[in-house]
Amino acid sequence: MGIKGEHDIKSRYKETLPDSIHIKITNPRAYILAGRDSNLSNGERFDFEFIRRGNKNIADIITYDDLLRRLNNIVNSIEKRLEKQGIKSLNE
Numbered sequence: 001m002g003i004k005g006e007h008d009i010k011s012r013y014k015e016t017l018p019d020s021i022h023i024k025i026t027n028p029r030a031y032i033l034a035g036r037d038s039n040l041s042n043g044e045r046f047d048f049e050f051i052r053r054g055n056k057n058i059a060d061i062i063t064y065d066d067l068l069r070r071l072n073n074i075v076n077s078i079e080k081r082l083e084k085q086g087i088k089s090l091n092e
Helices: 002-012 042-054 064-084
Strands: 031-033 060-062
Touching: 042 060, 060 064
Parallel strands: 031 060
Antiparallel strands: none
């Protein structure tokens, strides 16, 4: 599917996805949660990205903050879809 597939999905669901979402099709073998990214120095961020990219075919290495952002994007997407259906919140 690749980049074209990512673009097609973004176009197809642009009305229901938050503007901040970027579609990236991956097939990771595992997820590794590695600390918080808010307290990393610039050098540590560089090292983390280097390790993450070097192991992308083995595992998807993310921080807790990455996970929270991803979950927030999912919740925003669901809320946007519910609003289109006339439902004001997930609690209704």
